[in-house]
Amino acid sequence: MFEMETKKNILERLKNYYTEVAGDKVNLVEGGFVWDILSSNSKEFEKAYAEMDLGIEAAFPQTSWGPWLTMKSEEHGIIRREATNSSVILTITGQAGITVPEGSLFSTNDGKNFLSIESKKIEDNGTVDIKAQSQDAGENYNVDAETITKIPVSIYGISAVTNKNPAYDGFDEEDDETLLQRLLFKVRQPATSGNPYHYVVLASEVSGVGGVKVVRLWNGPGTVKVIITDVNNGIASEDLIEKVKNHIEEQRIIGATVTVVSLEPVKIDIQLKVTSGTAIIEGIKNAVNDYF
Known part of the structure; x- marks a missing residue:
């Protein structure tokens, strides 16, 4: 079985090999010419062993990672799931009858951009709900309600925008652990x-x-x-x-x-008695959600 080798062990073997060939009259004292040559070679050999060790790990799904795990999974038809753009319904205010074109740009205060993915006319009440997606992908774009309020590039007839509900379905690229579990499931449970x-x-x-x-x-x-x-x-x-x-x-x-x-949500009533602290309701909710 393959075992990782250190520079020290490799150097000792090289010194023994050199002695076998050149005899015991060779000067192998540290700092000498022969010692320097063998020492520098042993360092490079140590790197080669390290690369071989990584190559073996990359060859097996349980120890593989990143692009190597992606390729191992693809051998079995399991494709790493890509990051997705979040979706959101925007409520746009403006002049009745004006069309909000597809591809209109809106954003949050911290610069997260969203593009409308449909074209709609503003209704007689001066508003229209229109579906949009984040310009970039990832869970970070599941922004809270009423945070998409900016119009970076002015659009004729439109005066305001907001999102009454949070953005949703923005997901990060599938991580190695999840991908591995899907691969093992496919192989072990045909x-x-x-x-x-x-x-x-x-x-x-x-x-x-x-x-x-x-x-x-x-x-x-x-x-x-x-x-x-x-x-x-x-x-x-x-x-x-x-x-x-x-x-x-x-x-x-x-x-x-x-x-x-x-899933269908199940309501759970939780009662507690606060013995220390200020009993901030949102903090308690967050702690319970994290626990579940």
Whole structure:
């Protein structure tokens, strides 16, 4: 089995090899010509062993990482999920009848840009709701409500913008740990002929999907229910549900009727007695959410 070698061990072997060839009359004292030559070579050999060690780790999924894990996964048809742009509904105020063109630019105070992805006319009440997406991808673009308030480039007839609800479905690129788990699932639980594993694999291929549960024959013969969460194990948005539904529809076994849903929230009443501190309600909520 391959073992990493250190410069010290390599140098000792080189000195022994040199002595075998040149005899015991060679000066191997530190600082001498021969010692310097062997020492410099042993350092380079140590680097070569380190590279070989990394090469072995990259060859196996359990110890691989980054681009090497991406390539190992692709050998089995598992593609690393890309980061996604967040979506948001913008409420735009302006002159009635003016069209808000697709591609209009809006932003937050800290410079996060959003582009409208449809074209709509402002209604008689002077407002219109229009769908937009973040210009860049990532979870960082799931901005809070009422934070998209800037119009960086003036648009004729438009005077104000805001988002009544938070942006959603912005997800970071799939991390190594999640990708590895999907790869091992595909290899260890083969997905064939529309078995439950098949639907887990299909649903998990969509960026933003976290957990997946499959219920067989949930509404009679030929029916399958796929229950999903987002990557944060929260309730999936309608947009994400629709993406999963369409993806499965393209590849599902013929004849199956597939229903895709997300979790249903369960209300939990929590009562507590504060024994120290100021009992900030939002702080308590955050602590409970982090725990779950």
